[in-house]
Amino acid sequence: MTTPTKLPAAPVIDETVRLMTEHYVFPDIAEQLRGLLDRRLAEGAYDVDDAEELARLVTADLQSLNGDRHLRLKHHADPVSPEQGAATLESIRRDFDTSLGGAPRLELLEGGVAVLELAPMLFPLDWAAEPLGAALTLASRAQALIVDLRTNRGGDPDTVAFVCSYLLDERTHLNTMHWRDGERSEQSWSLPHVPGARFGGSKPLYMLTSDFTFSAAEELAYDLQQLGRATVVGEPTRGGAHPCRGWTVHPHLEATIPTGRAVNPVSGTNWEGTGVQPDVLCAAADSLDRAHALALARLTD
Structure with missing residues (x-):
């Protein structure tokens, strides 16, 4: 239309x-x-x-x-609901239905190294828990894991915590959101229990990033990097750390407005404006091969 x-x-x-x-x-x-x-x-x-x-x-x-x-003021080609937040949900539901719930690729590479692609976003947890839990449970059997976030544009902070829960051994403080009023904050922790099996907190873990990786996908890489749990391989990310909400202001336009700011418990800051800085800097197109080589070298030490 x-x-x-x-x-x-x-x-x-x-x-x-x-x-x-x-x-x-x-x-x-x-x-x-x-x-x-x-x-x-x-x-x-x-x-x-x-x-x-x-x-x-x-x-x-x-x-x-x-x-x-x-x-930002976001354009939607098709008319969207005036209900607060509905525009975003309507626009991403099609992506969810055509991406295996946000886990479109799980592959076992040479040497027992698995690669799990999370794309095009980290969908709302009430949608994504089942497909992500299944993919992460299957990946738990790998000797090392590469999580590919190169084409992930963001999503739900609760889904970040859910994914982290499979990649850690115990309940861990991941992030704190400070809201506009200055009197209220909300901590994000990994879960004490998950459906299925954990990959756990000791086997080699790599996160692939690009200059497209944004928002909640950046948080996933940043949280695990700051905890010393994951090695980030690829390009600096886009640099969006503020959680936002959306309001329809015209049948085709949605105002998205950040209502809080993230503070990491390890760094005391976030990735806003700077992006997540890789531990191993390389072109995004080369990052999978680079991470695979790093994983094989570590497994044979």
Whole structure:
């Protein structure tokens, strides 16, 4: 379906500004962006014919102050529900149904080294627990494991904790989310029990990353790297550490606004703006071969 022409930008900008001012984790940045978007609207910068172009222009302005890639106006080709959060769920359900639940590849390589691809995202845990649990249980028999996150664009922090639970031996503090009000935080821990068998916390573990790897996929690599559990191989990731929520502001547009910030218990910081830095830096296209070689060398020591 095509979006309507002669799009009235003012209602979209007004609602986006209202939501950002009310919910963005950094209130001072929200106030600065309010002024920027209001000024750009008055100047006619958003006088465009379609929603996709408006989304591109507004997103560039929203990200112009602090580079927060989760703060954006997202275009949806098909009309989306006005219910809060529904736009994102509708858009990712098709990906879930066509990717074996987010685990499209599990392969045993030479030397008892398994590679498990998690893509295109870490889907909501109530969807993904069964397929991910099955894949991780099967991978538990490998001598070493390579988790491929090179094409993973993010997802659910609860799913990050679920995956980590298969790769550790005991319940472990992974991350803490600090919410906008400054008075409330929420810790993320691996689970004390998992359905199926664990790969565990001692066998060699490698995480493959690229400059596409984003958000919750970055958290998965970062959490395990900071714990000293995994070796990250590949390219620095995109650098998005702020959990966000989505609001429909037009039948084809969703404002996604970070409502908290992540703090790792080991580093005391996160990967926002910098990305996850690999332990072994190489081109993403070469990272699987590199990790496989590292795993074989370690297994034969």
